[in-house]
Amino acid sequence: MTTIKSIYGRRVWDSRGNPTVEVDVTLDNGLVGRAIAPAGASRGSREAIDLRDGGVALRGKNVMQALDSVNGPIAAAMRGMEVQDQQAIDNALLALDSSSFKEVLGGNATVATSLAVLHAAAADTGKPLWRHVADLYNCTPSIPLPEIQIFGGGAHAGRRVDIQDFMIMVPGASSFDEVMEVTSEIYFAAGDILASRGKAAGVADEGGWWPMFDSNEEALETLVLAIEKAGEKPGDRVVISLDIAASEFAKKGRYRLALEDREMDSSALIEMLGGWLNDYPIVSIEDPVSEDDPEGMAEFTRRFGDQVQIIGDDYLVTNATLVEEAAAAGACNAVLIKVNQAGTVSESIDTYLAAQKAGWGAVVSARSGESEDTSISHLATGLGAGQLKVGSFQRSERMAKWNECLRIQEQLGAGSFVGGASLRRTWWGKQQGSKGVW
Numbered sequence: 001m002t003t004i005k006s007i008y009g010r011r012v013w014d015s016r017g018n019p020t021v022e023v024d025v026t027l028d029n030g031l032v033g034r035a036i037a038p039a040g041a042s043r044g045s046r047e048a049i050d051l052r053d054g055g056v057a058l059r060g061k062n063v064m065q066a067l068d069s070v071n072g073p074i075a076a077a078m079r080g081m082e083v084q085d086q087q088a089i090d091n092a093l094l095a096l097d098s099s100s101f102k103e104v105l106g107g108n109a110t111v112a113t114s115l116a117v118l119h120a121a122a123a124d125t126g127k128p129l130w131r132h133v134a135d136l137y138n139c140t141p142s143i144p145l146p147e148i149q150i151f152g153g154g155a156h157a158g159r160r161v162d163i164q165d166f167m168i169m170v171p172g173a174s175s176f177d178e179v180m181e182v183t184s185e186i187y188f189a190a191g192d193i194l195a196s197r198g199k200a201a202g203v204a205d206e207g208g209w210w211p212m213f214d215s216n217e218e219a220l221e222t223l224v225l226a227i228e229k230a231g232e233k234p235g236d237r238v239v240i241s242l243d244i245a246a247s248e249f250a251k252k253g254r255y256r257l258a259l260e261d262r263e264m265d266s267s268a269l270i271e272m273l274g275g276w277l278n279d280y281p282i283v284s285i286e287d288p289v290s291e292d293d294p295e296g297m298a299e300f301t302r303r304f305g306d307q308v309q310i311i312g313d314d315y316l317v318t319n320a321t322l323v324e325e326a327a328a329a330g331a332c333n334a335v336l337i338k339v340n341q342a343g344t345v346s347e348s349i350d351t352y353l354a355a356q357k358a359g360w361g362a363v364v365s366a367r368s369g370e371s372e373d374t375s376i377s378h379l380a381t382g383l384g385a386g387q388l389k390v391g392s393f394q395r396s397e398r399m400a401k402w403n404e405c406l407r408i409q410e411q412l413g414a415g416s417f418v419g420g421a422s423l424r425r426t427w428w429g430k431q432q433g434s435k436g437v438w
């Protein structure tokens with residue numbers, strides 16, 4: 001039995017220049033596990049609280065209270081605990097904070113601690129983290145299919161474009177390296193198109209281009225053009241994935257696309273998105289309606305759920321109960337897994353298992369505020385979740401995660417890349433099925 005000797009929280013800085021929480025877990029045998037809390041910008045209202053100090057210093061974003069949680073009650077409770085019992089560790093965190101959204105300790109304090117314990121436990125067994133996760137949760141590991149952002153919008157790019165993430169997936173690739181190669185070509189083709197039209201404003205929070213489009217649909221048209229310019233046939237090996245992040249432009253049951261100066265109700269939004277599904281090779285769509293529009297989500301899923309992957313992010317906030325309720329209501333067919341939305345590893349796994357039970361897909365995801373921490377590459381692989389969403393190129397906090405997948409792929413061996421299997425039930429998957437791929 002290996003026990004926790006000490007826990008130490010320090011202030012570090014994330015990719016947006018905001019302070020965040022890093023936790024070191026030191027074991028009685030001297031081994032150390034470390035993790036850093038990420039932070040979202042387009043947050044669901046029901047996710048674990050990212051505890052910030054308020055006041056004028058650091059624009060109210062300091063994390064000294066969250067660090068006090070780590071170095072005070074959390075460190076005291078964890079000392080002497082068995083590091084391999086992740087569930088007991090996470091239960092102890094919940095016992096210290098029984099509030100709905102971890103507002104006592106701070107979700108940033110709990111997530112960094114919970115993940116750091118997971119790392120320490122892996123170090124204790126001498127296994128890479130992905131293998132520890134696979135063994136702990138009895139999963140078959142596989143290298144995930146990435147969703148990589150080409151254009152950033154919404155809360156990640158000054159709300160210049162209303163829709164948040166315009167991404168591509170390469171489900172027809174046979175390895176992770178091939179995905180990166182194809183995506184890199186498309187990324188630069190997209191940049192060239194923007195530059196030649198005078199529409200490039202730099203890169204957004206997750207590394208995708210920050211475009212100055214005149215409509216949201218212009219992003220889709222340009223994305224298709226970029227795919228073609230890179231020598232690919234849209235819908236063949238390469239497909240499109242969107243995060244609408246509709247809660248960000250929803251107000252009192254109405255949706256306002258500021259870029260186009262248009263306002264609509266839920267059914268008009270569903271109609272508009274349905275038109276896009278018809279006109280562009282979109283295989284996955286996240287938060288098509290707002291977190292407060294369950295009828296809209298069920299309606300969207302009823303109409304398009306047999307063609308595309310419909311992911312709940314703000315809508316489900318990595319919460320097992322919300323997944324169960326949504327599945328019963330026929331809303332969504334996949335969940336985004338963000339460990340800091342739940343606040344602990346165990347609650348995130350519960351959500352993943354609830355999604356599996358419902359026959360849903362799962363996408364492990366980064367936040368828009370990130371760091372060099374690569375835990376999610378290991379989680380996605382160890383669980384065999386199928387997909388990983390991390391943002392784009394030109395930002396090293398994203399590249400750290402993509403590159404970690406390349407290293408893991410070497411350890412796990414050829415044939416460990418899951419490819420487009422998780423898209424089997426979409427129009428793309430059915431097309432592959434008719435070609436005899438599965």
Ligand SMILES: O=C(O)[C@@H](CO)OP(=O)(O)O
Pocket residue numbers: 039040041042043155164165206243245313365366367368369
């Ligand atoms: O909405 C999302 O899926 C994430 C990542 O793109 O953004 P944020 O971390 O800002 O919530």
Ligand SMILES: [Mg+2]
Pocket residue numbers: 243245286287313314
């Ligand atoms: Mg999202």
